[in-house]
């Protein structure tokens with residue numbers, strides 16, 4: 001029947017092993033293209049980088065003058081530790097309670113397929129879009145998106161698409177309300193390095209590399225605590241504070257049995273994953289890094305492994321409006337309601353998604369993966385999505401895509 005075919009198509013996509021470091025991108029592109037053919041969508045496969053195909057589908061609308069809609073999803077997934085899963089991570093098996101287990105079931109093959117299934121429903125109901133609807137299936141999101149969404153957003157082709165709104169991934173919601181994201185924090189992956197005079201392990205002296213680094217770590221720790229306290233006190237949401245987490249420590253003089261114990265090393269290094277909310281004085285954080293966390297006066301240096309601005313190309317904070325000024329936001333709210341779904345209060349995504357490459361251009365982008373009553377298992381063992389939630393998500397997208405693709409121009413909330 002209809003539903004089992006829908007689930008079986010999802011399973012087929014999940015069974016393609018697109019895990020890093022060797023994602024089978026061509027198999028994924030072939031699969032998407034076969035789906036596009038069965039839906040009579042226009043398709044092009046672009047390799048901005050050889051071996052990393054990006055599939056762009058088009059459902060043409062009647063009014064070519066209006067900005068289009070872009071439904072984005074990534075085809076890659078993070079690796080899975082097979083031994084730690086109870087079912088095969090690329091088996092897409094369904095258990096007795098209807099849970100589909102697979103890497104990518106939440107992040108985000110579900111969304112890519114839900115877009116397509118929603119279009120299948122709309123097409124079979126005879127619906128014709130007013131605006132062009134594009135679907136992008138992009139590679140490499142999980143390793144930064146540089147060879148995928150970033151290349152697309154910077155391409156001449158993208159300018160021709162005349163995109164007006166982008167939908168991209170969000171997160172599952174453990175409760176009944178769908179989470180939705182209007183912004184995200186910008187990564188500042190920072191490495192700090194201390195140097196100092198080496199010396200005997202028994203000697204107390206000032207300015208060792210270890211001591212210099214420890215002072216910095218203590219200072220970072222205090223800052224981290226001040227940010228985390230605001231979340232714990234309920235004053236700020238997770239995405240509204242700066243997160244700083246130490247992700248590596250590198251020091252010591254290796255020996256065949258471990259580390260030399262009676263030698264104080266001349267170098268010590270630590271790495272921090274820092275995420276900055278869109279409305280935050282990024283310059284003040286950079287100053288803090290240079291003056292408190294890696295001061296030259298303490299023989300310290302630092303560099304960014306990755307640093308993204310919180311501002312778009314026009315110098316505005318990368319925020320998509322969630323009020324009356326943004327018709328796409330109002331349309332989403334209303335469409336979700338019409339499909340009997342409930343939205344949670346919009347949030348700032350705590351990590352990074354491909355949406356930032358579109359927000360950087362000044363475009364509105366909304367992060368939304370309609371999975372309610374679902375534990376957040378992205379990047380975790382035993383990632384799953386219940387088939388009923390998956391099917392409900394298709395109805396939600398059917399309503400959203402219909403509303404977006406029918407929207408012909410100006411109106412107010414009362415007219416919806």
Ligand SMILES: CSCC[C@H](NC(C)=O)C(=O)O
Pocket residue numbers: 141142143144145187306351352353
């Ligand atoms: C900075 S590019 C890496 C992208 C990755 N995205 C997610 C969703 O985990 C992250 O935020 O670490």
Ligand SMILES: [Zn+2]
Pocket residue numbers: 074107108141169
């Ligand atoms: Zn993702």
Ligand SMILES: [Zn+2]
Pocket residue numbers: 078107142378379
């Ligand atoms: Zn991910």
